[in-house]
Structure formats: C-alpha cells, structure tokens
Amino acid sequence: MDLAEPDGPKPGEVLVRLRASSLNYHDYLIATGRVSARDRLIPMTDGAGEVLAVGEGVKEFRVGDKVMSVFFPDWIEGAPPNVPLSQAFERVPGDGVDGYARELVVGPTNAFTHAPRGFSDVESATLVCAGLTAWRALVVEGHLKAGDTVLLQGTGGVSLFALQLAKAMGATVVATSSSVEKLERLKALGADHLINYRSDPNWGAAAQALTGGRGVDHVLEIGGAATLPQSAAASRVGGHVAMIGQLSGQDGSLQTMLMMGKQLRISWMMVGSRAMQLDMVRFMEANQTRPVLDRSFALSELAWAFRYQETGAHLGKIVIDI
Amino acid sequence: MDLAEPDGPKPGEVLVRLRASSLNYHDYLIATGRVSARDRLIPMTDGAGEVLAVGEGVKEFRVGDKVMSVFFPDWIEGAPPNVPLSQAFERVPGDGVDGYARELVVGPTNAFTHAPRGFSDVESATLVCAGLTAWRALVVEGHLKAGDTVLLQGTGGVSLFALQLAKAMGATVVATSSSVEKLERLKALGADHLINYRSDPNWGAAAQALTGGRGVDHVLEIGGAATLPQSAAASRVGGHVAMIGQLSGQDGSLQTMLMMGKQLRISWMMVGSRAMQLDMVRFMEANQTRPVLDRSFALSELAWAFRYQETGAHLGKIVIDI
Amino acid sequence: MDLAEPDGPKPGEVLVRLRASSLNYHDYLIATGRVSARDRLIPMTDGAGEVLAVGEGVKEFRVGDKVMSVFFPDWIEGAPPNVPLSQAFERVPGDGVDGYARELVVGPTNAFTHAPRGFSDVESATLVCAGLTAWRALVVEGHLKAGDTVLLQGTGGVSLFALQLAKAMGATVVATSSSVEKLERLKALGADHLINYRSDPNWGAAAQALTGGRGVDHVLEIGGAATLPQSAAASRVGGHVAMIGQLSGQDGSLQTMLMMGKQLRISWMMVGSRAMQLDMVRFMEANQTRPVLDRSFALSELAWAFRYQETGAHLGKIVIDI
Amino acid sequence: MDLAEPDGPKPGEVLVRLRASSLNYHDYLIATGRVSARDRLIPMTDGAGEVLAVGEGVKEFRVGDKVMSVFFPDWIEGAPPNVPLSQAFERVPGDGVDGYARELVVGPTNAFTHAPRGFSDVESATLVCAGLTAWRALVVEGHLKAGDTVLLQGTGGVSLFALQLAKAMGATVVATSSSVEKLERLKALGADHLINYRSDPNWGAAAQALTGGRGVDHVLEIGGAATLPQSAAASRVGGHVAMIGQLSGQDGSLQTMLMMGKQLRISWMMVGSRAMQLDMVRFMEANQTRPVLDRSFALSELAWAFRYQETGAHLGKIVIDI
Secondary structure (H helix, E strand, O other): OOOOOOOOOOOOEEEEEEEEEEOOHHHHHHHOOOOOOOOOOOOOOOOEEEEEEEOOOOOOOOOOOEEEEOOOOOOOOOOOOOOOHHHHOOOOEOOOEOOOOOOEEEEEHHHEEEOOOOOOHHHHHOHHHHHHHHHHHHHHHOOOOOOOEEEEEOOOHHHHHHHHHHHHOOOEEEEEEOOHHHHHHHHHOOOOEEEEOOOOOOHHHHHHHHOOOOOEEEEEEOOOOOOHHHHHHHEEEEEEEEEOOOOOOOOOEOOHHHHHHHOOEEEEOOOOOHHHHHHHHHHHHHHOOOOOEEEEEEHHHHHHHHHHHHHOOOOOEEEEEO | OOOOOOOOOOOOEEEEEEEEEEOOHHHHHHHOOOOOOOOOOOOOOOOEEEEEEEOOOOOOOOOOOEEEEOOOOOOOOOOOOOOOHHHHOOOOEOOOEOOOOOOEEEEEHHHEEEOOOOOOHHHHHOHHHHHHHHHHHHHHHOOOOOOOEEEEEOOOHHHHHHHHHHHHOOOEEEEEEOOHHHHHHHHHOOOOEEEEOOOOOOHHHHHHHHOOOOOEEEEEEOOOOOOHHHHHHHEEEEEEEEEOOOOOOOOOEOOHHHHHHHOOEEEEOOOOOHHHHHHHHHHHHHHOOOOOEEEEEEHHHHHHHHHHHHHOOOOOEEEEEO | OOOOOOOOOOOOEEEEEEEEEEOOHHHHHHHOOOOOOOOOOOOOOOOEEEEEEEOOOOOOOOOOOEEEEOOOOOOOOOOOOOOOHHHHOOOOEOOOEOOOOOOEEEEEHHHEEEOOOOOOHHHHHOHHHHHHHHHHHHHHHOOOOOOOEEEEEOOOHHHHHHHHHHHHOOOEEEEEEOOHHHHHHHHHOOOOEEEEOOOOOOHHHHHHHHOOOOOEEEEEEOOOOOOHHHHHHHEEEEEEEEEOOOOOOOOOEOOHHHHHHHOOEEEEOOOOOHHHHHHHHHHHHHHOOOOOEEEEEEHHHHHHHHHHHHHOOOOOEEEEEO | OOOOOOOOOOOOEEEEEEEEEEOOHHHHHHHOOOOOOOOOOOOOOOOEEEEEEEOOOOOOOOOOOEEEEOOOOOOOOOOOOOOOHHHHOOOOEOOOEOOOOOOEEEEEHHHEEEOOOOOOHHHHHOHHHHHHHHHHHHHHHOOOOOOOEEEEEOOOHHHHHHHHHHHHOOOEEEEEEOOHHHHHHHHHOOOOEEEEOOOOOOHHHHHHHHOOOOOEEEEEEOOOOOOHHHHHHHEEEEEEEEEOOOOOOOOOEOOHHHHHHHOOEEEEOOOOOHHHHHHHHHHHHHHOOOOOEEEEEEHHHHHHHHHHHHHOOOOOEEEEEO
C-alpha cells in the first residue's frame, strides 16, 4: 500500500511523513466492505506524523512540526456543512479519498492540525476520530460542567476518551460493560460507578438509582436504536443524549412517552469540525491526558490489526506504527 | 360544575373570577377518559379572568387585573423540575387538580400571570397551553431568528400560534394540511409555502425542495413517531425538531441513518415555565398578535364543545365563555 | 480612480462589475485622513454589483449573479480571528487593501456573498458594514426575541438597520435623536417610543420609565464612552449592551457601581463574519426589508458625497452609483 | 450578639443551629461602616450548620442535615431579579437583614441549601459568597471548558476558589500577586503560570506572552476599574471578563479602542442564584475540592477576625467557629 514520494507541496499544501494511524469502527466497516468505498482506496482515516515540507504561503506549519489529520477537512468551523450524507464523506480520508495507510502524503493545510505537544505519533493518531467525537459530544453539544454526571457505554474508543475527558473536567462517570474484567479497567481509569449491563438489563434504572434518583445529565449513546430507551431511563428530566453510534443496528422502537416524560434533548452527530479539533488539542496539551492504547501493529500487519479489532478483546486503541 | 364562592384569599393567594377557557387535545383526552384523572375532577387547564381579591403580601396583582392561568404552577423558571412524569402533572389544573371550568377560584400567585393588555378573556385563555408550547418550541429551545424557515404540521392550536409567532419574528413558514380549504386559510394567515400531505406523502422532500434544497431550520413535530422521518427529511443538516405531539401514536420507527445524516437536534418538550409565559405575554402585548378563534361555547355547553372538537372541522381555538 | 479591466479570474476567484457603494463613518475617517491608510488606496468598503466571470472550481457563483462585498474576507465563520487590531484590518477593502470605488474587481469568492434577491445594487451595498453590524449586535450577540425592548441611538446607518430588524422580529423600539424632525422620521419607520436626548439629557432614566420601569433588554451603543452611563441607566438588570461606535471619543468614565447594579453584559464588536452575512441576506430576502436610502451620488462625485455626510443632514444611507 | 432560641419553624421554614461563618470583603465593608447597614444588624452573610427542626410541608431538608446559607434567598433560579441595587440587598443576610453571627436562626427553606457531603461546617460556610461568585464567573457566564486559560488576580477568596475550580475542569491558570511568597502558594495550589504584578506592571502583556501570544480566554476582574485595561491586554480576541470586584475604586478610564480591538465580552455580576449554588455543591461533592482555609476565630473574637482580615496577611478564608 506504500506509494512513491509525491511531488513537493504546492502553494497552501504540506508534505507529511506519516508515522502512525489507529483503527476505528468506521475503518473496519470500510475494510470489510460493509460500507462501500472507492475501488482500491487507501484505507485509514486517522493519521499522524511530521511535516517534511511546506508550500508557498503556508504559515500555520513549519518543517518538523508534529501534525495529526482532520476527519472533515472541509468543515473548518461553525455549523456542519449543509450537504447530503454521501457528499459529506466525499472528502473524508479513508472513505471518499485515500487515507493514511501510507508513508507520505501531500495535502492542503486544512487536512491537518498541530498534534498535542509531548504526544507520540500513535497517541496523536487516536484523537482524529474517536477523541474528537467524545469532545464534541460532551463539551460542544453537551456543555459539560464540573459536577455533572455522564453515562458511558462500553469500552470503545469514544467511550474511553469521554471517560478521561469527563474526569478531567470534574464530572462523575457511570460506566457500563458486559465484562467484569473491563469494568475493573474502567474503574482504574476513573469511573465512579459501574454497571454490568448483562447482569442488569435494566441498566437505565440502575444508573438513575446510582445518582440518588437524580438521573444522569449526559449520555453518550453508542448502542443506538436498541439502547436508547435505557439511556432515556437513565437520564434526568432535560438531560442530553449524544447519538454517536449504532452498534445495535439502524432501527428500533421510538418510545415517545418515555422521551417526552424526560423532556430529552437528543443530538445526532458525526465527529466534528477542524476548529473543535484545535480546542481539543489545547485540552490535551494542558492536561497531558494520554489516550489508552491497547496494541500496536506495523503497517504491513494492517489486516491482522482488523482481525484483532474484530475479536473485541481490546480495551483502548489499536494503533498502526508506520 | 359551578361552585359556591370560595373563602377569601389567604396570604400569597388571589381570588379570580374566571371568564373564559379554551379546549386543548390534553383536555379532550381527560374528558373522554383516555387519560385517567382524579374522579370528579373539574376539567379545563386553560383559564382567564379577573382578580376579585388579593391576599396579604401579594404585590404582583391588584383587584381588577386581567389574568391567565399557568400550566405548571410549580415550574417558576429555569430548567423543568426533575420529577417523574406522573408527579409533574399532579399540580396541573384540569389534570392533577381541579381546573377552570368554573366561575371562581382561589390560588397562589404562581398559578396565574398577567394577561396581555388589550386581549379579551377568551383570547388570553387560549395562550396557556397551546401558545406557550409554540413559544417554547421556537423561541426558547429553537432560538428562532429572522430569515429562518419553520415547518408546521396541520392546523391545531400550537401550529397556528407558531405560524403567527414565526411571521412576527421574520421567519419563512412552510405549512402542511390534508385539506385544500385549510391550506387556503393557512396562506391567508401568512404561510409562505403550502404542502398537501395527502396528495404528497413525501412531504419532507417537498419541503426541502421548497427551500431551494437548503432544508428547514425548525420543525414543530405534532404527528410524533410516524411523521418524524418526514420531518427529518425536510430538515437542513443541524436542524432543530421540537417534539410536541404524538397524534400518530406513541411508538414508531427510529431511522437512525436518516437522523445521523442530518445531525438533527431533537428537543422533547411539555409546555413551559411561568417565566417563559411572562416573556410570551410581553411578545403578545408588543405585537398585539391575536389568537385565531374558531367558535365559542357557553360553560354549560362544554360537552358539545368537545364533540365539536372531535369532528376536527375547526381551524382555530374552540373557546368557552364562562 | 477607475482602473483598466483586470485579468480574468484565476481559480477560486470571481470578476465583479461593481455597480454601487455606500458611505460609512469608517470610510469617512479614512477619506479625511483621521485614520491612516495605505497611500493611494482605492477607498470604500461597501461594494455591490454583478459577476462577469468565474474562475475554475467556483461553485458558489455564476455569471450574472448579483453580489455584495464582505467586510472581513478572512473571517469566514465562528469566532473572530485572534489577531491584533491592525492585522484584522490588513485585508479589509477600503482600509488595508483597495476598496470598491471602481468599476471592476477580481477577488476570491470569500470576498463576496450573494446579494438579497430582489434588491437593487445600491440597496445591497448598504448592508456590508452597517447592516451586518446591526444584525450581529441584535441577533448574534443579543439573541433578540419577540417582545424584547431595544434602545437605539440616533439615525446613523447601524441604528436604522437595527430599527427595521427589531421591528421585523417583533421587538419594541425606543429611539433617540436630538432632532424633532428626525424623531418624526423614526416614528414613521416604526419606533414605538421616542426620546429627544437634547431636551432630556437623562434619557437613560426616561427610557427606563417608558418601559414601565422594567428597563430595556438591548442597547446598541453608538456614542461610546460618554453615553454608556445613560445606556446602563436605561437597561434592565442583566441587559445587553452592544458596543459599536465611539462617536463621543475613545475614553470616558467607567462607572462601576452603575454597571454592577445592573449586572450588565457588554459585547464590544466590529462588524461580523461572512457566515453572519449569509444569515442576514436570508433575513433580507424573506422579509424584503429595504434599507433606508437618503441620497445618491455618482462615483465621480465621491468627494461631494463625503462633504454631504459631514453635514449630518442625512437620514438613511448615502450611496454611490458606479 | 447571641440570641435566645427562636420559636419553632413555621410551615415552610427550618430551624438551623449555626456552626460556622466566614469573612468576605462585603462583611468587612459593613462591619467597618463603609457600607451603611441597618442599625444593630447581626453581621455575616456566610453561614453553615445543622437543621434542628423543620416546619410543616418541608421536604427538601430533614433534621440533622448539614446546610449552608444562600446569599440572595429570593433569587431562586433563572435571570437575576430585575430590581434596583438597593432592593436587591434588602433580603441579603448580614446586609439588609440579620446575618449569621449567631447560634440559631429560623428561615424559609430557600435561605439554605444542602452543604456538600463530607465538608466540615467551616468549609461549607466559605462557599456561600466567594465560592458561588467564582462558580458563576467561570461556569455560568464564562462557559469554561477544558484547555481554556484563566487569568486570576491576587489571593482573595474568589480567586482561590476560581483557581481550584479551573484546575478541576482542566483549564490552565495564570495567577498574579505582588508577593513572592503568595505566588509560591498559588503555584502549590496548581497555578500554571505566575506573574508578580509589582515587578511587572504591564502584566497584561506578560500574561498574553505566557499563553504563546494567544491571550487568555477568561479573566476574573477583582481590581475593577484600574486593572481592567491590563485584563483587556491579557485577553484573546473575543475573550470573557467577569467583573467581580472593585478593589481599585469605583471609577476609572474606559479605553474603548483597547476593548474594541479585543472584541471583549464583559459580564458584571453579583454572586449568583440558589440554583447555581445547588450545581456548585454537586461539583464540590463530586470532586471533594476543599476550600483553602487560613485561620479560625471563635464567634466572640469576630472583631479580631476583621482586624486580621485588614492586614491582608492571609491566604485562604478566615473562618468563624460558632
């Protein structure tokens, strides 16, 4: 999957030596053909590395700067571009255009931001998709404040980032998993309350009880349609649910009385803007909050990395060393 | 249903001579036993009239003031009280406690606000439930601004108020109905674009097309579960849907890919706070926006009024002259 | 000041035939040398006209489109660029770079937006600076809602736009002037309450009294340092003051007890972003709110136009027909 | 100053055994007659203790509950009451009505909230005025998020709470003092950057330089009129300044060009609402963030406590053990 060195950067472009990537569920869907993508597409949306050369007029970056890629290079700031879903992904690396499973890439400056100072390349690479999604859900859409309670589902990348972020902002975390071992890991990472959703299928009511009957202020909904009713049950009146994943499928029952009684605020979202990423990087730098890494593979082992992802045995990001 | 005159108002209370009420779907559900209520409950949530006497320490009202009732007397301002749905309605007049189908009532000051100056009692009565719901949906949760586009469903009380409010704030309105005659009335009331959802079942796409492909900024969802997918189709990316009604039933299909692609923001809501009502009254006074009235009944004809409501022939509020 | 036709537009650029400009106080300061500018600068920040040609890759505009210029071409959306004041104006047409007192210009697409459909070129030209400032002050920073009360000072361009905008959004307007004739004009334009600040130097208290003692929700502060104490006196507790002008000079007394007692929210602002302009254009189109024009001059009469502006006799925008 | 035990609590009231108070600058101004107060007023606004008895209908508190007092008992939630400054303080304990320099008090439930679980009485007492002011400035008005930079002035109670709160929410703190020793203490408490404003009178520029030229996102302005220009210089474009104190006097120079260039957002504020206090208590419980205490006095030593406060030697709250 390696390419010959591209031509030098044109005005407004940078040449980047990629050093790391990381696996997201979105990459898995593309790699396994469950989401159709361009033929012979270079996969991987997350990318991090070092600037080798800058084109004319580039002021934001210098040679030697550590950078990370941007999920939606055309969404600079403000509201999301008002385009159909298919068009939104046309310029997403590893989806509509070639991604970062390679050594060298030339792109416009808006396809990158500075990486957090002090982070390794593999650490920075994990932030592009999972980190930014957690940041947008809690900070941008959720307006998280210290003392709020956050419900997190499972041990995927977004939930782990959200756990670290919530704790760094003084929130209380209720974490769920079906694995006793993973619950222990969540506790070690700072989770205040634990629920095993296998042994307690009414985990929504359990979460509400754990908050003294108050209900949680924020839910990061990873399961999607099938778990939303439990998330609603867990919430306080006027709580916020960030709709991020749809692991349980793309359809389910809309229980309107439950939602109405809770006067829920639900935000459906996909990753975030470049400006949000700049804010997240500042947070990471200030707090030196390091992503949880599980296992590293070489670029040549990418297929093995996806098989490992498939097992679900990991807790933390699976990363690629390029 | 008439009562003997209550004792004079105690400290912090007012004695009100009710002069008008109006019918909402909520009253209909209670009157027809579809929602259980206390036995021998005095019905009607909307009430308006005149202050006959004030108790010790009352500063907000004077004898002779025109007043209107408050849906949630205990929700003064700020976020909605964090209580279960059943408890939220325990103090709602015409639901958990006696309502306003009577001539005299004594209650605490927070059960009333001033009515808009210059409004008749029947006009003021119509604002309590339907007016405030429209206000909260567009102004409080929707942050409506001039130039935004609003999609309204049908010709119920909330939709008509929302139409008047949206036009008073410089918005563009897309209105739907299944009746050619009612669409004409909506046009006369200021609707900019009309859709007959019977002849055009894909009215979501039609609404988007009417906005030049941009999509609407706000939807007031009256149908509920069954119409939400069309509302999502009508919306721009990042649009706001205020979930108000559930005429189509309490469950439906949650089409997560559609919602995700539109990055929708959905707010489930029930009426609003007393502080929101004070803001709405100021709006009504400043603009002298008069509610659309359909037909008036005497208090003794209340049962007939509900039968008339049942026919669905009305456009505008059905009011009770007490 | 006329130029030979520039070369055709490069990729991402448009060639515009300018048809109109309008005068702002900012242009006056530059034209009279009170603010230093580049030597032999082509003046005028406001510009409107028609697209003659589009460069490669331009999708937002087509030949024949009516367009208007953008005050800060580099401020696309989101928060204002975090740069020193001098740098912020380096790219402002008619200030740091050549402006629109000419017939033809080639520029990047972000230097223009579509003009409101149905507007003449002179009408569109007036929106660039004064219109957008009023829009940002009331809608973006002020979150204006129907029923709010707005205090406006004098009859400059920003105040007149704000008057029209406030009325289009259902607000109540208190307007001030030192001229009886101008007050009559303000009344005809929709102002609800009038104050002659010459005959009533305590116009802050007068404004509060006109609102029944409640105080105004919003002030557009044009006078600056010397009038701010009156604006504070006019405000309700928690009111918003948009700091826009400094006609009374660049320094004054900071009366902290007055500000503290009112718990004022003060926003200092300079015009707005391109995204805000797009929203304003949608508002103008939806409401066909036409700017108030005073008098038109030919491009060759520009010096006379500034002398006329100097007299202060105008009410409404002074425009240039190119 | 001790009183005989009051009568038992009436409906809606609680009887509280006060155990602690703490000193604020506001108390000092009253105690020393610099702010006029009612004759023979019982001083002290901060109070904390234990519920001895509850009146009929009281549900929020039980006998034995640890409670703390509320600064504005009539400001339950939402926007601040729209009343003149003098009237706002009519019901403030230790200012318009008797305060908490006593053993027993009976008051309405809204005059108290639960104290944070696990806090001692003296710790809880310090939150009423200084803690809530810091909370409102950063969280409510400032919308602080992780990674933001906060500038704090000096070592007063509000600044110390703000330091702890900012760090608990993942922010970066720039702290100022004129004392080398106090700067060391601020560092030990978590301050990231230190400025000695005596040796560096242009501390605004110094603060901006410490943030890599970016400027700070938030300032808690304690000095008031005389320090505001430095605070503006320290800020990024679009930054937020919370106006809290006026130690440098009640008037100063309003440098409009500086404010305009920074497009500053300034919020003048006085403490906060009871609802904000409930949120702050949740934060304190979740994080067990303990106030910094300096020295404790017995109630009988209150005069000595004020003299000690006068010296300015303290760092942390001076508390009264009742």
